[in-house]
Structures are given as structure tokens and as C-alpha cells.
Amino acid sequence: xxxxxxxxFFLYILTGGIVFSVFFLTPTEKTDFPVIRLIxxxxxTTLLIKYFIYMVISPWHDVAIAFSRYRRAKKSAGDxxxxxxxxxxxxxxxxxxxxxxxxxLLESSYKNFEIIVIDSASTDNTGEKILSFIGQYNKSRPPGxxxxxxxxxxEERPGKGxxxxxxxxxxxxxxxxxxxxxxxxxxxxxxxxxxxxxxPRVMAAVGNVKIGNTQNILGVVQYLEFLFSFYFxxxxxxxxxxxxxxxAAGAFRKEVxxxxxxxxxSNITEDIDLSVRIQYAGMKIVYAExxxxxxxGAADFSGLIRQRLRWKSGRIETFLKHxxxxxxxxxxxxxxxxxxxxxxxIFGEVQLAxxxxxxxxxxxxxxxxxxxxSFISGIIVVSSMFAVQIIFDFHRKKWGRLVLLAPIGxxxxxxxxxxxFQALIMAFRGYLRKEKTEWQIWKRKGVF
Numbered sequence: 001x002x003x004x005x006x007x008x009f010f011l012y013i014l015t016g017g018i019v020f021s022v023f024f025l026t027p028t029e030k031t032d033f034p035v036i037r038l039i040x041x042x043x044x045t046t047l048l049i050k051y052f053i054y055m056v057i058s059p060w061h062d063v064a065i066a067f068s069r070y071r072r073a074k075k076s077a078g079d080x081x082x083x084x085x086x087x088x089x090x091x092x093x094x095x096x097x098x099x100x101x102x103x104x105l106l107e108s109s110y111k112n113f114e115i116i117v118i119d120s121a122s123t124d125n126t127g128e129k130i131l132s133f134i135g136q137y138n139k140s141r142p143p144g145x146x147x148x149x150x151x152x153x154x155e156e157r158p159g160k161g162x163x164x165x166x167x168x169x170x171x172x173x174x175x176x177x178x179x180x181x182x183x184x185x186x187x188x189x190x191x192x193x194x195x196x197x198x199x200p201r202v203m204a205a206v207g208n209v210k211i212g213n214t215q216n217i218l219g220v221v222q223y224l225e226f227l228f229s230f231y232f233x234x235x236x237x238x239x240x241x242x243x244x245x246x247x248a249a250g251a252f253r254k255e256v257x258x259x260x261x262x263x264x265x266s267n268i269t270e271d272i273d274l275s276v277r278i279q280y281a282g283m284k285i286v287y288a289e290x291x292x293x294x295x296x297g298a299a300d301f302s303g304l305i306r307q308r309l310r311w312k313s314g315r316i317e318t319f320l321k322h323x324x325x326x327x328x329x330x331x332x333x334x335x336x337x338x339x340x341x342x343x344x345x346i347f348g349e350v351q352l353a354x355x356x357x358x359x360x361x362x363x364x365x366x367x368x369x370x371x372x373x374s375f376i377s378g379i380i381v382v383s384s385m386f387a388v389q390i391i392f393d394f395h396r397k398k399w400g401r402l403v404l405l406a407p408i409g410x411x412x413x414x415x416x417x418x419x420x421f422q423a424l425i426m427a428f429r430g431y432l433r434k435e436k437t438e439w440q441i442w443k444r445k446g447v448f
Contacts, residue, residue, distance in 0.1 A: 004217055011408040018375045046351070048381060050344065054235045055385060061234030061287070068199070081198050085113035085190060086173030086254075090163035090247075091130070091181035092120040097296060098181040099133050105179075106137070106148060110190035115150045116170055117181075120163035126181075127154065160247065161263035161270035168257050176257070179293060180248045184212060186292040193251040193291040203256050203283035204275075205291065206233065206242060207249025212294035218304065220405065221415045222297040224386065230289075231389045237287035241337035243279050247271040249293040256283065267321075268437050269314020276322045282332030301419065308423035309430075312349075313437040316427060319346070352424055355417055382410040 087105055091098050098117070105115055117134075119127045134150050153170060155163045164178060175197055179185055189207065196205045208230050211223040236242045245252075250271065260277050267273040278285060298304035319326075319342070328338040351358075366372045386406040405412065430437060 007217060008405070008408065011411045014411065015379060015408050018372045018379070046347075048377075051381060051385065054232045055388075057238055058231060058234040061238050061289070064238060065289075069195070081194065082110070082112045083174040083194065083197070084172060085110065085175045085177060085194060086167075086171035087113055087115045087190070088164055088167035088171065088176060088178045089115065089117045089181050090120055090160050090167065090178070091117060091122065091126050092158060092160070092163070093122050093124045093126055094181035095122075095125045095129050096182070098126055099129055101179065101181050101183050101185070102130075102133055102150065104183075104185045104187075105190075106150075107187050108185065108190045109187050110194060111148065113148060113190060114171075114173065115148065116153060116167045117150070118153045118155055118163040118167045120155050120160060121158040127152075159265060161265050161267070164247075164270070165262040165265075168254075168262055171254065174254055175251060176254055177251045178247055178249075180295060182296040183248055184294040186294075189249075189291045189293060193288055196286055196288050197251070197253065199286075201284045202286050203253050204245055204278055204285045205251040205288040206245040206275075206285065207251070207291035207293050208287075208289050209246055209248045210292060210294050211297040213296055213299070216299070217412075218299065218301070218415070219297050220402075221412050222304070223402070224405070224409055224412060225416045227389050228385070230287075231385075233287040234289065236341070237285075239336045239341070240284065240334045241341040242285040242287060243275050243337060243342070244272050245275040245278075245285065248295045249291060251288070251291070267314055267317055268310050269318065272311075272314055273318045273321070276318050276325065279334065279337060280322060280325055282330075304419050305423055305426075308419055309426050310437055312420075312423045312427035313430060315345075316431055349424060352417070352420055353428075355421055359414075379407070379410050382413065383407050 089098070089101060089105075094101075102115065102117070117130050119130060130152055134152055137150055151170070153163075153166055155166050167178075168176060175194060177190065177193055193205055193207065196202050209226060210230075211219055211226050213219045214223045233242060247270075256278060260274075260281050263270040264273040275285070298307055325333065325338055326342050362375070366375060383406045386409040387403055390403045390406065427437070429435075
């Protein structure tokens with residue numbers, strides 16, 4: 001706690017010093033450093049334009065959802081929509097949190113569902129804990145949960161995609177929801193997921209994933225990072241350009257798998273591969289903000305870097321595999337996705353690769369010219385976005401402490417930038433060497 005306080009205090013002093021410098025330091029002539037200034041303007045402008053567009057569009061997501069639900073309610077007054085749902089929980093060495101995940105699912109307000117737990121070649125006590133829990137649950141099943149079946153499948157070969165495919169084959173529900181075995185699922189999540197499928201055009205939905213372990217600095221950084229990322233999914237949902245449905249919270253019509261097949265057995269990020277294939281097939285994906293799932297973030301830098309290395313490697317592999325989606329002119333493909341979002345994702349990786357040099361340029365330029373205005377603009381934009389997102393994060397009970405971090409959020413994001421930069425370099429090096437990225441393993445402690 002003391003270390004966290006001291007770090008926050010230092011970051012506030014640094015931010016305050018930069019703000020102070022704007023009012024009390026006299027800038028030199030900027031024309032002395034034209035190249036550095038142009039580089040700063042190019043990178044900053046590109047980034048700020050993207051954030052500005054997303055911030056303008058994102059609030060309309062809530063309006064659109066509210067209007068859509070109101071219109072459907074008028075058309076189908078009294079018409080209950082409760083299709084059978086199958087919740088898949090793949091688990092590999094998840095003895096620390098799998099029982100908590102199952103208990104949270106059984107507290108769901110939605111009752112017409114089954115749970116299928118797939119033990120993916122675990123080498124710890126995951127299987128024993130699952131079977132013990134199921135045995136106790138079947139012996140003393142509460143009356144309100146009498147319709148909820150919990151089944152156990154064993155997959156001898158490792159691989160999350162293989163485990164999920166086994167679960168899909170055994171699923172009886174019209175809607176299939178996947179959650180990770182280190183998660184806590186909010187009581188209304190399943191019902192909220194299902195509500196989006198009232199629209200027959202919706203074929204998949206991505207839930208709102210939040211970091212549950214925010215006791216240390218790394219947890220707070222990941223929480224802010226996820227908050228940032230998932231808030232912008234509102235814009236992607238409106239634009240029809242979602243191309244990542246994370247494994248921690250994804251929902252699909254079962255017919256999706258009949259049309260395009262199951263999860264990839266070779267891609268290390270099978271969820272991204274499936275999401276891009278859904279987009280390639282011209283199917284509609286939406287963001288379900290009120291389908292909240294809390295997940296366990298990496299507890300140390302080593303685990304976080306391995307996680308991001310897997311994400312980077314899988315994204316490179318997916319983009320190369322589905323490169324024909326880029327700049328596609330096919331009628332079924334979303335042009336905003338193919339001509340703007342996906343190319344911008346590639347540009348973002350290039351920008352990340354140059355980020356370290358960009359940061360050095362900014363600091364050198366600011367020091368030599370006594371002009372810290374570029375920092376001020378970044379602080380204002382990032383802090384404002386964090387403040388808005390934290391304040392309107394209705395699923396976070398104690399947001400008061402986090403909103404105090406908004407002024408130093410720009411500095412906290414440097415931590416994730418460093419991790420992402422290192423992961424990108426490792427992923428690119430691994431691709432050139434044709435090295436296979438392995439699934440990250442860290443010591444689970446459980447979200448709650």
C-alpha cells in the first residue's frame with residue numbers, strides 16, 4: 001500500500017511539474033527543431049483524431065441500444081424470449097478459480113441454461129475440484145436452480161480451441177456463451193447477453209470484461225487499459241467493425257459454428273481468428289456493455305508480457321491468414337472495418353514499434369525548447385477520457401478512488417505501452433524465426 005501511494009504521489013508531482021512549466025517557462029523558437037516538431041505533430045494528431053472520433057461516437061451506443069430495446073418491447077409486449085443457452089468453461093490448470101466461476105454462473109438471474117466445463121489436459125487438481133463441486137451441487141441443488149445442469153468433459157489434448165470445440169459439439173443451447181475459468185460472472189450477464197439476440201441479425205456479441213484484481217499497480221493499469229479498450233467497443237459496435245470477441249466473454253448463435261466451423265486448433269488466439277472469420281462471413285457482431293465479466297489480470301510483468309506476446313503473435317497470424325479482408329470490396333464486408341479499422345490496427349502496431357523513439361523525441365524536444373505544451377494536450381485528452389469512462393462505469397462500485405487517477409492516467413499507460421512494445425518486438429522476432437508461441441502460464445490466485 002505504501003509503495004502504491006508513493007508511486008501515485010511521484011506521478012502527481014511529475015504531472016504537476018509539467019503543468020507548472022507551461023506557465024512559468026519561456027519556450028525557445030520552435031523553428032530550431034522542425035523535424036522533431038513534425039514527427040510529434042504527425043504521431044500526436046493521428047492518435048488524437050482516432051480517440052476524438054471514438055469519443056464522439058461511443059456515447060451514441062447507449063442511445064441506440066435503449067431505442068432498439070424500446071422499439072422491440074412495443075412490438076413484442078409480453079413475448080418472453082428465453083432460448084436455451086449453453087455456457088462453455090474451458091479450464092486448463094485453473095484450480096484456483098474454477099469453482100468461483102461456476103458458483104457465480106449458478107447465481108445467474110437467467111435460468112434456462114446449462115454449464116459445460118471442459119478440462120483441457122490439466123496437470124493440477126482442476127479436474128478433481130470440478131468433479132467434487134458438481135457432485136456436491138447435484139446432491140443439494142437449490143430449488144431455484146433445479147433446471148441448471150452442470151456437466152464435465154475431459155479433453156486429453158491441450159489447446160483452448162480444441163476444448164471449446166468439444167464443448168460446442170456437446171452443447172444443446174441455441175446460444176453458446178464462452179467464459180474463462182478464472183472469471184466472476186455478474187448475475188445479470190447471461191440475461192443481458194441473451195437480450196441482444198432478440199435481433200435476428202445479431203450472430204455474436206462480445207461482453208464487457210473488467211479486471212477483478214486491482215490491489216496492486218499492475219492490476220490498476222490493466223483495469224484502466226481494459227476500461228479504455230472496452231469503452232471504445234461502443235464505437236466499433238455502432239460502426240459494425242468489431243473484430244475481436246475475447247474468450248473471457250463471448251456469445252454466439254450456435255448456427256455460427258455450423259456455417260463457418262469451430263475454433264482454430266492452430267492459432268494461439270483462437271478467439272481473434274473466429275471473430276475475424278465471422279466478420280469475413282458478413283455476420284453482425286455487437287457489444288454487450290451490460291454483460292459484465294470480471295477476470296483475473298496478470299499479477300506480474302512476466303505473466304503480462306507472455307499474455308501480450310500471445311495476443312500479438314495471434315493477431316499477426318490472423319491478419320496474414322485473412323489478409324484478403326483488408327480493403328475488400330465484397331458487398332458482404334463492412335467497408336469501415338476493411339478500409340479503416342483493420343488498416344488502422346496495422347498502423348497502430350507500426351506506431352507502437354516507433355513509440356519508444358517518439359517518447360524520447362518528445363522529451364528531448366520539450367527539454368531543449370522549454371515547451372511542454374504537447375504533454376499538456378496529451379494529459380488533458382487522456383485524463384478527460386479516463387474521467388468520463390470511470391465516472392460512467394456503473395459496474396464499478398468504488399470508482400471514486402479510480403477517478404483520482406485520471407490526471408496521472410497518461411503516465412500509468414506508459415507501463416502498458418512498455419509491455420506492448422516488448423511483446424510486439426518479441427512477436428515479430430518469433431514470426432521471422434518461425435517460433436511457435438506457447439500459452440502463457442502464471443500462478444492463479446483467483447479474482448475474489
